[in-house]
Amino acid sequence: MFDDRRIDEVTAARRARAHDLVDRALGIDPATATGPELTAAIEARSELAAVVDGAVVAAIPQWEASLDWAADGCSSPVVAVVNRTGAHRSSAAALRRTGLDVAAMPHVSAAARAGRVPLSHLHLLARARRDEVAEVFDRDEAQLVAEAEARTADSLSAWLRAWRYGALEELGRNEPDSPPDHASEADTARIVTGFAGRGLVTIDLSAVSLAMWVEAIEARIETWRRAGALTEDTRTWEELVAAALDDLIADGSASSRRGQARPLLIVLAKLGELFDRADIPAEQREAWTARIVGGGPIGQAALRELMEQADLQLVVTDDDGEPLYVGRARRLATAAMLVALIARSGGTCEFPGCHARHHRSHAHHISWWRHGGPTDISNLALLCPHHHRLVHRGWEMTRGPTGLVFRRPDGTTVDPPPFRQAA
Structure with missing residues (x-):
């Protein structure tokens, strides 16, 4: 010592x-x-x-x-x-x-x-x-x-x-078996968004689930073969497996929805900019940009291909980016509001330094509903469960001219972190 x-x-x-x-x-x-x-x-x-x-x-x-x-x-x-x-x-x-x-x-x-x-x-x-x-x-x-x-x-x-x-x-011991990557025997899947609209899916299945997946995929490919759909098909086996998975997922989605499952494209624009753009010759207009929510940019070719198979939803805002006012007509945010929140936040929790994806987050009233706060887009924020709990435990949240401002229970302001986790 x-x-x-x-x-x-x-x-x-x-x-x-x-x-x-x-x-x-x-x-x-x-x-x-x-x-x-x-x-x-x-x-x-x-x-x-x-x-x-x-x-x-x-x-x-x-x-x-x-x-x-x-x-x-x-x-x-x-x-x-x-x-x-x-x-x-x-x-x-x-x-x-x-x-x-x-x-x-x-x-x-x-x-x-x-x-x-x-x-x-x-x-x-x-x-x-x-x-x-x-x-x-x-x-x-x-x-x-x-x-x-x-x-x-x-x-x-x-x-x-x-x-x-x-x-x-x-x-006098043997090398122990490698532990699983997760604590339980449950199936797990991880989706990573890549560039140009592509992505990587990693799936870890139990023996029972693996057998079920293999049987379903091989049965779908065999159905195509018997129908003659693969006679002139030059795709590799891996490409056929991916196509079979797409087909099976589409079938499952269509069984609980009307029509074929389709991705959603959100087009976000300010009303003033739309009017201004109409008066500018096409060759002089600024280039538009597109990106996967929560991911990276997507190229024009990939976007055009996606648009042929996607539903389009236009979100038009005022110059301050505030659309869709409904006052106190209802407490819960509408589906259109959630789309607008996702578009405004970039698909993540709006707390500084948090990048929990939008599917883990939900709409929260900045001025609480029970205190008279309206269900307006300007009074809503997309928060993950952890930060939603914080604002119910004494943390305060207001919307300033440059975005949300959070304060700790002692009144001090939470500054944005020096580094951002997403672009």
């Missing part, structure tokens, strides 16, 4: 080292520096990153316990890190997990605080302490840290893998 004086000495030494590394990294002119000087700057940057990252990793448990990450209404520490640093969500989650895991490893923690081990190596050491080898890890921890200080990340990864097999052999 360090006494207070020793802690102060360690902190001072670490700061002096960090200052020296900053000077080495920034104190050169890339245009005139020699090769060795440039190499030294690169090495200094790596050492400095280890010093700073180690200090942050050591601070993660205390930061999370402080609940300061929730001060801006963030639903989790990971979301707070993303909004404050602009990091990938996966990187933010790995940083948090590493900080919590390393807190229980005295030798790894000491190496992190001293900046002796880079963040990549801390990730590997934290992941190496699995339940089935934890007792051997605790015994060998000092040796593992020593290896981490002397190896590259790839070399350490391979060395830790060999160490793990040796630990399992020593304990």
